[in-house]
Amino acid sequence: xxxxxxxxxxxxxxxxxxxxxxxxxxxxxxxxxxxxxxxxxxxxxxxxxxxxxxxxxxxxxxxxxxxxxxxxxxxxxxxxxxxxxxxxxxxxxxxxxxxxxxxxxxxxxxxxxxxxxxxxxxxxxxxxxxxxxxxxxxxxxxxxxxxxxxxxxxxxxxxxxxxxxxxxxxxxxxxxxxxxxxxxxxxxxxxxxxxxxxxxxxxxxxx
Amino acid sequence: xxxxxxxxxxxxxxxxxxxxxxxxxxxxxxxxxxxxxxxxxxxxxxxxxxxxxxxxxxxxxxxxxxxxxxxxxxxxxxxxxxxxxxxxxxxxxxxxxxxxxxxxxxxxxxxxxxxxxxxxxxxxxxxxxxxxxxxxxxxxxxxxxxxxxxxxxxxxxxxxxxxxxxxxxxxxxxxxxxxxxxxxxxxxxxxxxxxxxxxxxxxxxxx
DNA sequence: CATAATAAGTTGCATTTGCAACAGAAAAGA
DNA sequence: TCTTTTCTGTTGCAAATGCAACTTATTATG
Numbered sequence: 001x002x003x004x005x006x007x008x009x010x011x012x013x014x015x016x017x018x019x020x021x022x023x024x025x026x027x028x029x030x031x032x033x034x035x036x037x038x039x040x041x042x043x044x045x046x047x048x049x050x051x052x053x054x055x056x057x058x059x060x061x062x063x064x065x066x067x068x069x070x071x072x073x074x075x076x077x078x079x080x081x082x083x084x085x086x087x088x089x090x091x092x093x094x095x096x097x098x099x100x101x102x103x104x105x106x107x108x109x110x111x112x113x114x115x116x117x118x119x120x121x122x123x124x125x126x127x128x129x130x131x132x133x134x135x136x137x138x139x140x141x142x143x144x145x146x147x148x149x150x151x152x153x154x155x156x157x158x159x160x161x162x163x164x165x166x167x168x169x170x171x172x173x174x175x176x177x178x179x180x181x182x183x184x185x186x187x188x189x190x191x192x193x194x195x196x197x198x199x200x201x202x203x204x205x206x207x
Numbered sequence: 208x209x210x211x212x213x214x215x216x217x218x219x220x221x222x223x224x225x226x227x228x229x230x231x232x233x234x235x236x237x238x239x240x241x242x243x244x245x246x247x248x249x250x251x252x253x254x255x256x257x258x259x260x261x262x263x264x265x266x267x268x269x270x271x272x273x274x275x276x277x278x279x280x281x282x283x284x285x286x287x288x289x290x291x292x293x294x295x296x297x298x299x300x301x302x303x304x305x306x307x308x309x310x311x312x313x314x315x316x317x318x319x320x321x322x323x324x325x326x327x328x329x330x331x332x333x334x335x336x337x338x339x340x341x342x343x344x345x346x347x348x349x350x351x352x353x354x355x356x357x358x359x360x361x362x363x364x365x366x367x368x369x370x371x372x373x374x375x376x377x378x379x380x381x382x383x384x385x386x387x388x389x390x391x392x393x394x395x396x397x398x399x400x401x402x403x404x405x406x407x408x409x410x411x412x413x414x
Numbered sequence: 415c416a417t418a419a420t421a422a423g424t425t426g427c428a429t430t431t432g433c434a435a436c437a438g439a440a441a442a443g444a
Numbered sequence: 445t446c447t448t449t450t451c452t453g454t455t456g457c458a459a460a461t462g463c464a465a466c467t468t469a470t471t472a473t474g
Contacts, residue, residue, distance in 0.1 A: 076336065129283065135270075136289075169423090179463075182460080377450085377452080392455090408452095
């Protein structure tokens with residue numbers, strides 16, 4: 001994605017009134033999915049995670065967001081009884097608006113409709129690709145396969161076989177939906193079997 | 208989704224030339240994801256599955272499509288080395304077009320741009336909701352949780368606690384990414400623990 | 415800088431899951 | 445209808461995974 005939204009998104013308070021930008025500090029909750037509000041968010045700057053906690057206390061990192069990623073309640077059916085919340089992993093700048101409004105061009109030709117609404121289709125397509133990648137990972141049968149698939153994705157994104165994980169190992173386990181200690185054990189086995197080299201959070205693929 | 212696309216989609220060969228409708232018989236391959244062709248499909252009628260076979264011979268039902276569901280290569284990054292293919296589970300009618308073209312309104316005011324292009328945002332939003340539901344299922348840690356989550360979803364969709372599974376049990380296992388015999392065992396345990404009643408492929412929730 | 419908090423790394427043990435191999439039931443096809 | 449194929453249901457055993465508990469690094473924070 002080559003678009004830098006932040007360069008042309010500054011303040012929409014003069015045009016579409018329901019569009020607003022907010023800032024969050026690391027650790028703060030950006031939004032939680034409770035009611036059906038058709039809320040639509042764009043992460044302009046920073047890193048954030050969509051988290052789910054189940055009754056057993058297990059945390060799942062449902063999605064991991066960075067620049068230009070979109071999220072919000074509008075993407076979720078009522079369904080789930082588990083709490084979903086988006087938490088800032090670093091300082092974040094987030095654009096909020098209501099999805100319903102987006103397609104109706106406002107009378108005044110505002111910046112919002114000129115810029116953001118134009119690129120929405122591309123942002124949405126990217127989101128679908130992310131979700132499909134996520135499904136591919138989660139549908140792998142073993143921890144080993146999940147790890148190797150994930151490493152392959154990172155490797156092909158960064159165009160190198162050696163990279164620092166964008167997650168802590170604790171978070172990676174929650175992202176792959178596996179027990180952390182079991183994952184650590186499997187990482188060691190992958191090292192022993194010469195599939196990977198591992199120095200702290202740097203992984204090098206040996207194949 | 209209340210829209211019945213089939214009622215106004217018949218033949219686009221007179222307008223946008225690259226838009227076409229095709230028919231498939233049960234068991235036929237509708238498309239396979241190999242090259243990056245920006246192919247975009249709408250399932251007008253029938254049931255179809257997106258399947259992945261890994262090198263161990265495991266089959267995964269990545270997505271399960273019915274009326275108005277969308278799919279195609281445009282939603283996938285190059286990435287995966289596994290073969291992905293969409294197979295008709297019943298006789299199907301499918302609309303094919305290239306996603307790039309969709310936003311450029313053609314000069315002649317064709318039926319395609321009048322109808323399909325208009326409802327695309329809604330179809331896409333539905334797809335994202337489906338994918339999120341899928342991720343929620345797959346990220347459940349145990350077979351029991353996967354089964355119960357799945358049953359809850361079906362139950363709330365059909366507005367009844369008693370329903371016939373839209374999958375064979377074999378397919379359900381491939382959809383939840385678990386071993387079939389292990390799933391059968393867990394189903395029996397759920398029965399023994401009085402969580403469900405099970406008569407063949409009819410499930411009744413007892414809670 | 416000292417201290418607290420979080421993350422990495424490890425291990426034994428219990429539980430869950432996958433695998434393989436069946437038999438019987440149901441569905442599809444000739 | 446008969447035959448073949450697919451699906452359901454079951455089980456023993458091996459392997460993978462989760463859980464709990466702990467130690468050692470590393471990173472925040474006053």
